[in-house]
Amino acid sequence: MKEKRQIGRGVCVVGAGMSRFGMFPDKDSKDLFIEAYNEMIASVDKGAGPEDIDALYLGNFSNDYFVHQAHWAPIIADAIGHTPKPATRTECACASSALAFKEGVFAIASGFYDVVLVGGMEEMSKCKTEEVTEGLAAAAFPSELAAGFTFPGVFGAISSVYFTKYGCRKEDLFNVTIKSHNNAALNHKAQIPFTIRDIMKQKVERARQKGTPIPTWKDEKEFLKDPKANPMVAYPMSLYDCCPISDGASCMLLVSEKMARQFTDDPLYVIGIGQGSGAGLQGSESLTSFEASRQAASEAYKMSGLKPNDIQFCEVHDCFSMAEIIDIEDMGFFKPGEGYKAVNEGVTRRDGSMPINTSGGLKCKGHPVGATGIAQLHEVWEQLRGKAGERQIPHKDLHFGAAQNIGGTGGTATVTILERR
Amino acid sequence: MKEKRQIGRGVCVVGAGMSRFGMFPDKDSKDLFIEAYNEMIASVDKGAGPEDIDALYLGNFSNDYFVHQAHWAPIIADAIGHTPKPATRTECACASSALAFKEGVFAIASGFYDVVLVGGMEEMSKCKTEEVTEGLAAAAFPSELAAGFTFPGVFGAISSVYFTKYGCRKEDLFNVTIKSHNNAALNHKAQIPFTIRDIMKQKVERARQKGTPIPTWKDEKEFLKDPKANPMVAYPMSLYDCCPISDGASCMLLVSEKMARQFTDDPLYVIGIGQGSGAGLQGSESLTSFEASRQAASEAYKMSGLKPNDIQFCEVHDCFSMAEIIDIEDMGFFKPGEGYKAVNEGVTRRDGSMPINTSGGLKCKGHPVGATGIAQLHEVWEQLRGKAGERQIPHKDLHFGAAQNIGGTGGTATVTILERR
Numbered sequence: 001m002k003e004k005r006q007i008g009r010g011v012c013v014v015g016a017g018m019s020r021f022g023m024f025p026d027k028d029s030k031d032l033f034i035e036a037y038n039e040m041i042a043s044v045d046k047g048a049g050p051e052d053i054d055a056l057y058l059g060n061f062s063n064d065y066f067v068h069q070a071h072w073a074p075i076i077a078d079a080i081g082h083t084p085k086p087a088t089r090t091e092c093a094c095a096s097s098a099l100a101f102k103e104g105v106f107a108i109a110s111g112f113y114d115v116v117l118v119g120g121m122e123e124m125s126k127c128k129t130e131e132v133t134e135g136l137a138a139a140a141f142p143s144e145l146a147a148g149f150t151f152p153g154v155f156g157a158i159s160s161v162y163f164t165k166y167g168c169r170k171e172d173l174f175n176v177t178i179k180s181h182n183n184a185a186l187n188h189k190a191q192i193p194f195t196i197r198d199i200m201k202q203k204v205e206r207a208r209q210k211g212t213p214i215p216t217w218k219d220e221k222e223f224l225k226d227p228k229a230n231p232m233v234a235y236p237m238s239l240y241d242c243c244p245i246s247d248g249a250s251c252m253l254l255v256s257e258k259m260a261r262q263f264t265d266d267p268l269y270v271i272g273i274g275q276g277s278g279a280g281l282q283g284s285e286s287l288t289s290f291e292a293s294r295q296a297a298s299e300a301y302k303m304s305g306l307k308p309n310d311i312q313f314c315e316v317h318d319c320f321s322m323a324e325i326i327d328i329e330d331m332g333f334f335k336p337g338e339g340y341k342a343v344n345e346g347v348t349r350r351d352g353s354m355p356i357n358t359s360g361g362l363k364c365k366g367h368p369v370g371a372t373g374i375a376q377l378h379e380v381w382e383q384l385r386g387k388a389g390e391r392q393i394p395h396k397d398l399h400f401g402a403a404q405n406i407g408g409t410g411g412t413a414t415v416t417i418l419e420r421r
Numbered sequence: 422m423k424e425k426r427q428i429g430r431g432v433c434v435v436g437a438g439m440s441r442f443g444m445f446p447d448k449d450s451k452d453l454f455i456e457a458y459n460e461m462i463a464s465v466d467k468g469a470g471p472e473d474i475d476a477l478y479l480g481n482f483s484n485d486y487f488v489h490q491a492h493w494a495p496i497i498a499d500a501i502g503h504t505p506k507p508a509t510r511t512e513c514a515c516a517s518s519a520l521a522f523k524e525g526v527f528a529i530a531s532g533f534y535d536v537v538l539v540g541g542m543e544e545m546s547k548c549k550t551e552e553v554t555e556g557l558a559a560a561a562f563p564s565e566l567a568a569g570f571t572f573p574g575v576f577g578a579i580s581s582v583y584f585t586k587y588g589c590r591k592e593d594l595f596n597v598t599i600k601s602h603n604n605a606a607l608n609h610k611a612q613i614p615f616t617i618r619d620i621m622k623q624k625v626e627r628a629r630q631k632g633t634p635i636p637t638w639k640d641e642k643e644f645l646k647d648p649k650a651n652p653m654v655a656y657p658m659s660l661y662d663c664c665p666i667s668d669g670a671s672c673m674l675l676v677s678e679k680m681a682r683q684f685t686d687d688p689l690y691v692i693g694i695g696q697g698s699g700a701g702l703q704g705s706e707s708l709t710s711f712e713a714s715r716q717a718a719s720e721a722y723k724m725s726g727l728k729p730n731d732i733q734f735c736e737v738h739d740c741f742s743m744a745e746i747i748d749i750e751d752m753g754f755f756k757p758g759e760g761y762k763a764v765n766e767g768v769t770r771r772d773g774s775m776p777i778n779t780s781g782g783l784k785c786k787g788h789p790v791g792a793t794g795i796a797q798l799h800e801v802w803e804q805l806r807g808k809a810g811e812r813q814i815p816h817k818d819l820h821f822g823a824a825q826n827i828g829g830t831g832g833t834a835t836v837t838i839l840e841r842r
Contacts, residue, residue, distance in 0.1 A: 055696075062485050069566070070483055070559040071514040074713075074832035078562075078700040084716040086696035087833070088520050089512040093492040099509050103524055110530035112694075138491040141499075145490070273533075275476075275507035279499040292495075295505040411495035412508070 010257030011105045012267035013418065015044035016381040018374075021191045021248035021366030023125035029063060029072065030079045032249035032368075033121050037080050040117075040251050045264035048253060050080055054113035056087040057104045059097025059120030060370035065135040066124050082117070091370075093139035093407030094319065096120055097250065098373025098414040102273050104254045114259055119251030120375075122368035132245050136369070139408040141280030152242060154281065154409050155320040156234035161287040162322065163236070166337035170236045174224045175343045176321040177240050177363065183350060184360025186391035191244055191366030196220040203229065241321040243361075248368035250375040268384055272306065272402070272417030274299025278410035288337075290410035293330035297404070300415035301332075308332030311417065312398055313355040313383060315376035317406040318363050327404055328356055331415070355393050358383060376403035377416060384420040431678030432526045433688035434839060436465035437802040439795075442612045442669035442787030444546035450484060450493065451500045453670035454542050457792075458501050461538075461672050466685040469674060471501055475534035477508040478525045480518025480541030481791035486556040487545050503538070512791075514560035514828030515740065517541055518671065519794025519835035523694050525675045535680055540672030541796075543789035553666050557790070560829040562701030573663060575702065575830050576741040577655035582708040583743065584657070587758035591657045595645045596764045597742040598661050598784065604771060605781025607812035612665055612787030617641040624650065662742040664782075669789035671796040689805055693727065693823070693838030695720025699831035709758075711831035714751035718825070721836040722753075729753030732838065733819055734775065734804060736797035738827040739782040748825055749777055752836070776814050779804060797824035798837060805841040 017039030019032045027035075041048055056077050064070035073087035090099040097120025104118035124132050137150045144154065162168055177196070184190040185198060194202070200215075200223050207214050217223040224230050230238045253263070260267040276295025281287060301307060308331060316331065318324035325339040333354050334342045342348060348356035359365045359379035362372060380401035382388040402417045438460030440453045448456075462469055477498050485491035494508035511520040518541025525539035545553050558571045565575065583589055598617065605611040606619060615623070621636075621644050628635050638644040645651050651659045674684070681688040697716025702708060722728060729752060737752065739745035746760040754775055755763045763769060769777035780786045780800035783793060801822035803809040823838045 056698075062491055064483055064486055064559050065491075068559055069563055070486075070512070071561075071829045071832050073513055074698040074700070074829065075562065077698045078704060082698070083700045083704070084697045084712045086716075086720075087513075087698040088524070088696070091491070091510045091512055092494055092508075103509070103527070106524070106527040106531040106533060109532065110527040112527060112530065138485050138489055140492075141496065142490055275509070276505045277477075277495040277498040277503070277508040279495070279504045283499060283504070291505045295507075299507075408492045408495065411492050 009109055009111065011108045011254055011270045012257050012260035013252050013270065013381060014255050014260055014263035014267050015040045015048060015253035016378045017043055018189060018250040018378045019248050020189050021246050021368060023245065024247045025125070027247065029121050029123045030075065032123070032247060033076050033119060034079060036119060036249040036251045040253060044253060045266065046262065048263055050082055052115050053082060053085065053117045055085060055107055055116050056082055057100035057116065057118045058087065058089050059100040059373060060089055061091060061093055061096050061122055061139065062135055063123055066122070066127050092412035094317070094369040095373055095405045095407030095412040095414050096370045098405035098416060101252065101374055101377060101416060102275060102414060105270050105273055108254055108256050114256050116254045117251060118254055118374060119249065120370040120373060121249035122370040123247050124245050124368060125247050129245065141282065141409060141411065143282045144280055144409060151319065152234035152237055155322050156237045158287050158326070159236050159322040165288055168340040171221065172340045172344055173241055173321040174221050176324050177224065178220050179349055180318065180357055180361045180363045183358050183391055184364030186389065187360050187365060190360045190364055191246055192364045196223060237320055237322065243319050243363045243367040246366035246368040248366055248371045248375070250371045250378055252374055252377060266385060268381060269419045269421060271419045272300035272304030272415065274303065274415045276413050280409050280411060284410070288326060289330055290326065290406065290413055292410050292413035293327065293404060293406065296413040296415040297331050300417050304417045306400060306417065310400055311402045312395065312400050313358060313393055314401065315357055315359060315379050315403040317404055318357055318361040319367060321363065324356065324361065331404055350391060351394055358388065358391050358393060373405040373414065376405060377418065380418050384418060430530055430532065432529045432675055432691045433678050433681040434673050434691065434802060435676050435681055435684035435688050436461045436469060436674035437799045438464055439610060439671040439799045440669050441610050442667050442789060444666065445668045446546070448668065450542050450544045451496065453668060454497050454540060455500060457540060457670040457672045461674060465674060466687065467683065469684055471503055473536050474503060474506065474538045476506060476528055476537050477503055478521035478537065478539045479508065479510050480521040480794060481510055482512060482514055482517050482543055482560065483556055484544055487543070487548050513833035515738070515790040516794055516826045516828035516833040516835050517791045519826035519837060522673065522795055522798060522837060523696060523835060526691055526694055529675055529677050535677050537675045538672060539675055539795060540670065541791040541794060542670035543791040544668050545666050545789060546668050550666065562703065562830060562832065564703045565701055565830055572740065573655035573658055576743050577658045579708050579747070580657050580743040586709060589761040592642065593761045593765055594662055594742040595642050597745050598645065599641050600770055601739065601778055601782045601784045604779050604812055605785030607810070608781050608786060611781045611785055612667055613785045617644060658741055658743065664740050664784045664788040667787035667789040669787055669792045669796070671792045671799055673795055673798060687806060689802060690840045690842060692840045693721035693725030693836065695724065695836045697834050701830050701832060705831070709747060710751055711747065711827065711834055713831050713834035714748065714825060714827065717834040717836040718752050721838050725838045727821060727838065731821055732823045733816065733821050734779060734814055735822065736778055736780060736800050736824040738825055739778055739784050740788060742784065745777065745782065752825055771812060772815055779809065779812050779814060794826040794835065797826060798839065801839050805839060
């Protein structure tokens with residue numbers, strides 16, 4: 001094993017796009033991918049088209065379960081005029097498209113291809129909620145399924161352990177939720193582009209229209225404490241601790257460093273990639289940290305030569321509010337047991353010293369699982385290039401942004417670090 | 422686009438293993454993979470263990486459909502003691518593990534990893550036949566599914582077109598079938614390790630025991646013409662034109678060329694890899710050739726600098742007898758419309774000038790779809806290293822062997838060329 005991994009040749013990101021995330025009964029996976037693809041093409045400063053692209057990598061978790069159609073890579077290749085060039089699907093549950101990104105980097109770094117389209121998509125909302133829950137549960141370890149766990153249950157159990165170990169309380173998770181909603185309200189692609197205060201107002205308005213009793217929450221925390229407004233899903237996780245069921249797609253254009261200037265004068269450099277695997281809850285020493293995440297972070301830091309405090313902002317895998325706290329600890333931004341304190345102190349807010357999930361995160365931006373990994377990187381792209389509009393991080397000199405993506409119950413994790421020079 | 426693709430650094434195969442293929446009600450995917458893995462480890466001349474392996478790539482088509490468990494890469498990683506190192510699944514229907522192989526090559530060629538385990542598996546026989554047919558149909562293009570096609574139907578239609586166009590008859594396909602069975606009878610890992618004559622004898626014996634009328638076929642062709650012995654599945658494809666439903670696993674150990682001698686003095690060199698995509702039957706100019714196959718072959722020939730007639734033997738994707746004929750034409754071994762004549766003349770037999778599917782092929786060795794790509798390369802490994810026992814090709818100087826793998830209705834195809842120096 002080498003001390004610092006070196007890849008054969010540098011790889012840059014020169015374009016990025018994503019569809020709106022949400023529940024779209026009238027759109028299928030092809031429609032969603034084309035929406036992301038068209039935005040990506042439009043984002044390439046000096047232009048690009050299907051003729052430039054040597055290969056496609058597509059992350060998808062389980063459209064074969066959700067819409068009973070498998071083998072999506074050639075379907076998407078055909079939809080964007082890429083046939084007969086290569087198209088490959090990667091799958092590791094909710095980390096599927098972060099792996100498409102990683103394989104795209106390898107394919108270019110190896111010297112085999114020069115320009116690679118990487119993307120992901122998922123079409124979940126055509127299933128009923130209980131079917132989605134069952135479909136996602138297949139991403140957990142067999143022993144977890146056999147014990148009756150579904151994902152809300154898994155993160156409920158993790159929360160209980162974290163609470164007991166570190167003195168965190170359910171109220172502390174509210175600060176994650178409030179922050180995510182505040183960010184998502186500034187993201188027009190988000191599935192839930194509303195602050196908690198917006199939602200409170202909507203509910204008051206609805207009660208007024210219906211003539212039912214007008215709720216009188218005095219602030220966001222009181223709203224989140226109200227079991228009618230925020231019902232329990234899996235103790236101690238309530239509705240607003242959980243990400244929604246989503247449809248969506250995302251993609252990016254990768255090129256060799258040498259060719260980057262043919263596409264833009266402002267490429268982003270892929271300076272760190274890392275990946276780890278985990279053995280599920282039963283195989284973990286601790287429920288309050290994912291070994292796969294620590295491994296992925298360690299690989300990515302090693303490759304980039306950076307340390308956690310060199311990273312200026314990060315998108316992390318907040319499928320549940322609790323996950324965000326564990327993620328920011330596993331990334332090394334905060335010590336174990338101290339992530340929730342940092343959240344309470346506002347450190348992870350957009351104007352804090354370590355902004356987390358400025359996009360709104362999986363929780364509010366949405367989580368079409370196969371699209372998520374590259375959608376996270378889409379936010380890193382927008383922030384680093386100063387194109388995040390109202391939600392732009394108020395920092396004059398952004399250079400290093402990262403994304404951390406988890407699949408299953410920590411069965412897979414990836415960390416990717418991008419640099420703007 | 423470069424004239425001849427060059428990868429950053431050379432990659433070698435230093436070990437290979439596969440489980441027995443068949444229907445194993447008492448074995449699950451982990452058992453099968455471990456069987457293949459243990460054989461692979463034993464095949465590495467100077468020894469290897471999990472500590473040597475930097476990353477795992479695992480091909481699987483749809484265990485989430487067949488056994489309702491997804492996210493297999495970390496499960497297999499855990500089973501072989503690989504956790505927390507990276508584990509990634511690739512999927513392109515029946516070409517899933519050929520893509521695991523390709524990504525393993527890229528990962529090493531890029532300089533990121535030195536030693537990569539690549540493999541594949543599928544656990545199909547726990548589903549009923551009609552469920553398997555439906556699960557596999559999800560690998561076809563949506564327009565094909567909508568038209569009511571399943572795979573036997575697709576290859577039935579392809580056969581009808583080929584017959585009309587080139588004057589081939591159903592009896593000509595028998596020669597593919599007879600050859601495959603002759604080869605598989607010498608392969609103890611094959612699911613159907615019997616010649617057609619063996620099967621005829623078994624049926625006569627069974628009739629004798631049961632006291633039913635003794636069949637009196639005078640030769641193999643008469644047996645294959647008998648609709649009781651060889652019933653129609655999808656005109657003109659009968660039972661013995663189709664591969665069986667299979668469980669199985671396969672794997673190989675890839676290392677950088679520089680490190681190969683640490684593992685063996687007799688490595689195989691990966692000199693050609695190619696991949697293509699196709700737009701399904703509706704998007705094809707012709708039903709008697711797969712554009713994806715021609716693209717994959719062209720990439721692999723270009724990279725290796727070889728021509729079709731430099732390849733000394735090949736494993737091709739004979740999910741149906743008809744497919745084998747189309748494959749050997751798409752590989753450029755024979756002109757369009759002449760593949761069946763070469764088969765009739767014995768050219769593709771083990772002792773012919775271009776041995777095809779010496780393993781018995783998918784048709785008789787079995788086709789656990791996610792395992793197939795690397796299982797084909799396992800045969801190339803055994804033949805090139807002179808370890809194929811009774812089915813060893815009787816040629817003194819074998820250097821170049823290839824494998825061609827198809828996913829879906831030509832949605833994906835790969836070609837891989839290995840060299841022994």
